Amino acid sequence: MNASDTFTLMQSIGQQAKVAARHMARAGTAQKNAALLWLADRIAHEGKAIEKANENDLKAANDAGHDPAFIDRLRLGDKAVDTMAAGLRQVASLPDPIGEVSEVKSQPSGIAVGKMRVPLGVVGIIYESRPNVTVDAAALCLKSGNATVLRGGSEAFHSNQLLAKWIGEALVHAGLPEASVQVVPTTDRAAVGALITMPQYIDVIVPRGGKSLIQRVSAEATVPVIKHLDGVCHVYIDDETDLDMAWRIADNAKTQRYAPCNTMETLLVARGIAADFLPPMAEIYLAKHVELRVCTATRAILQNHGIAAHQLRDATEKDWTTEYLAPILSIKIVDGLEAAMQHIDHYGSHHTDSIVTTNHIRAMRFLREVDSASVMVNASTRFADGFEFGLGAEIGISTNKLHARGPVGLEGLTTQKWVVFGHGEVRT
């Protein structure tokens, strides 16, 4: 397929999505749930078929010399199939956000003014190798009344095409337009360029994948993008604190899992508690083989407590802005709350930051003043997640300030319009 054909194809997909979006906006909850549950059954009962389609992708990825981690992300085994089906049932069980009318208030003119929650319209999703995203993203967009254009990784092409076929059948079964979920049927990279520059058809783009994908999409898109860049998350241990709580949270925030975006990358410690807090904390990390990159004050305290110099690396300026996504942690001693907030403001990525303190005034200042999508008191940064926040599902975590910020669930895929209930009022 040449670039011009791809452009024409994408225009046609966009047009169909826009027409489908009008139907989806008025689809009933029962209809949307019927599609989700039908698809869940189909996937659960025909796991073998999807695993077979997936085998084609795995073989091609093997032949292309992709590394084991890549192939692992691509694989749809029994467990992944069960998880997809369970996810669909979970989304079906969530309340429908669409149509909610809120804040209706009578005005002096006699009109009553409120807000109605409505779909965004057409959501474009661009993602990389994991084919389960096809089903997860389709489910969230469908439940929130949007039409969707999905552009998966070329390596998952066979898996995605079979899932797309079933999604289409589920929609038709429920009486919904087949075009309300479209999976782009080409691996041509020009399809991405077309998708992100069709504001006449696409209302928002959600890129899911590595940083290079997201940077490319952000730089080139003429459509609004709900995106997630870095997760350089901090925990600040205040000098008024409970040490057991501080050790527990700082341990969990770093070591519960290393790869997620909400994992702590920099630990900030108030000078007044550093000598008590840091040595046992460092022992915990070192026992788990976490590499520590430390400021000079931290090194002095730890070496003074018998930790060998070679077990520590000196943190460089670059460490404070690095999202390791690995068993590496930077540690810095700061004078106190103000210095901690300045560090977070200067070096952080405004994703998730937590204070551990027993001081109420400082807790409330941290909550109010730290300008991040999720700000926590006495909790592990690992909680910044749509499920843990009670959203029931998650399409991603946004580092945008406008529209959707932090974990994005069904509500983030909707907007509100103003509704006015009049009785013949006119303006004077």
Place this chain on the structure above:
Amino acid sequence: MNASDTFTLMQSIGQQAKVAARHMARAGTAQKNAALLWLADRIAHEGKAIEKANENDLKAANDAGHDPAFIDRLRLGDKAVDTMAAGLRQVASLPDPIGEVSEVKSQPSGIAVGKMRVPLGVVGIIYESRPNVTVDAAALCLKSGNATVLRGGSEAFHSNQLLAKWIGEALVHAGLPEASVQVVPTTDRAAVGALITMPQYIDVIVPRGGKSLIQRVSAEATVPVIKHLDGVCHVYIDDETDLDMAWRIADNAKTQRYAPCNTMETLLVARGIAADFLPPMAEIYLAKHVELRVCTATRAILQNHGIAAHQLRDATEKDWTTEYLAPILSIKIVDGLEAAMQHIDHYGSHHTDSIVTTNHIRAMRFLREVDSASVMVNASTRFADGFEFGLGAEIGISTNKLHARGPVGLEGLTTQKWVVFGHGEVRT
């Protein structure tokens, strides 16, 4: 000032705004109100000084050969000065949106998760000749805890610089950073280009002015833009309706004022009621010298009722998408609700649309299905306004779907972050 100097100046303004934004985010309500009220007094008491500065701008505009309407927009007379002072007192009297914590719910893990309303950060405002926008916009941004960079029209330079000086004094008087409101001190057009491409300093741009300004800003900005493009607003007269109400609303929506964006530009009439509704309606419009551009069915009905052929123009395809902002109205007869909604979807600008009907089912379908920022039942489109909607103030009307949609008040200049109240919880 050359382009490189302007770029350096704007970078410096951006940096200072960002630093000021952190202070503004934690400013108390009393402090913000003190600045607003001090400024209101200053403007009220020194009206002569502002009128004198304004004279310089008016003289230059006269010399430059600007038309009377332009000069009228530029003029700050007694009334404009009083209105600015009253506007400041009004904003001071509004509730402070910042710091509001809502929807806090306990989660199974033990943490409580909610949302806190916070400022956007730094708001850039680009506007044209009216110098009163300097004060209005500064007031809204200040009350909502944002730092602001204001770029007014070069023709209002002297007026804006004096107002900027007083705003700075008001901020200092209240103990707030002077840099939290900055008025760009150059008329170099390159300042706009710099302002809209500094995402590292500016969180959102609000352009206020003509369509060409807004299109330029939207096309070139790398910062999110809260914008207002067209207002092609519709009133649909259903065949189940009260004729007196329909005449009253259709009259008001068009003729109460011609220039606002929420004025009706196209009147849609259900075929079943057209012969009863249209002739008296046309008489009202023609008596007010509103030019009527009509579909063939409308022409037939009106001529049949004795309106002369030459009093009507045939509507062309272009009329259905035109925002006249003038005593011109396009009229089309449609089969019914479905056709009306299709017309609005296809030709409208998704700004404000109203249905006049006594049928509940159709009213609710119109409210739900019409994808516009403000959707009304039995009310004049002229109500789409921050004051009429009860926002107490308005920075503009957004035709964006994301973030702020429709009339934008203080809340549209804020965002919400997630706040987590823990007691030492960790993720398992």
